[in-house]
Amino acid sequence: MDLIADILLAAGALGAGFYCFILARRLTRFTDLENGVGGAVAVLSAQVDDLTRTLGTAQKTAGESAKSLEELTERAEDVARRLELLVASMHDLPQQPEETPPREAPDMVFFRHPGN
Numbered sequence: 466m467d468l469i470a471d472i473l474l475a476a477g478a479l480g481a482g483f484y485c486f487i488l489a490r491r492l493t494r495f496t497d498l499e500n501g502v503g504g505a506v507a508v509l510s511a512q513v514d515d516l517t518r519t520l521g522t523a524q525k526t527a528g529e530s531a532k533s534l535e536e537l538t539e540r541a542e543d544v545a546r547r548l549e550l551l552v553a554s555m556h557d558l559p560q561q562p563e564e565t566p567p568r569e570a571p572d573m574v575f576f577r578h579p580g581n
Contacts, residue, residue: 496503 495501
């Protein structure tokens, strides 16, 4: 009986060792940096870094654009205020009489003198 138990125990140990060997190979392929999930994680990590840099650049550009737009809006508001003042001041101008038609200029003839 002890012999059968020892044989079964040895077979179980060999089976467990073979199972661990297969699992180790699968885990190695799974974490391979070129083909497995490790490669996918590395690619995704690089893409996240690129997107972070791109997002930083976009935020910087948007901030500069917002600042420029704010300055242009302030200038436009200043010009609008000045135009409003000009229009309001035009109401204070006296009415101009109707203009008389311009006199016709006499026909003038120009001659070129030789030797000049």
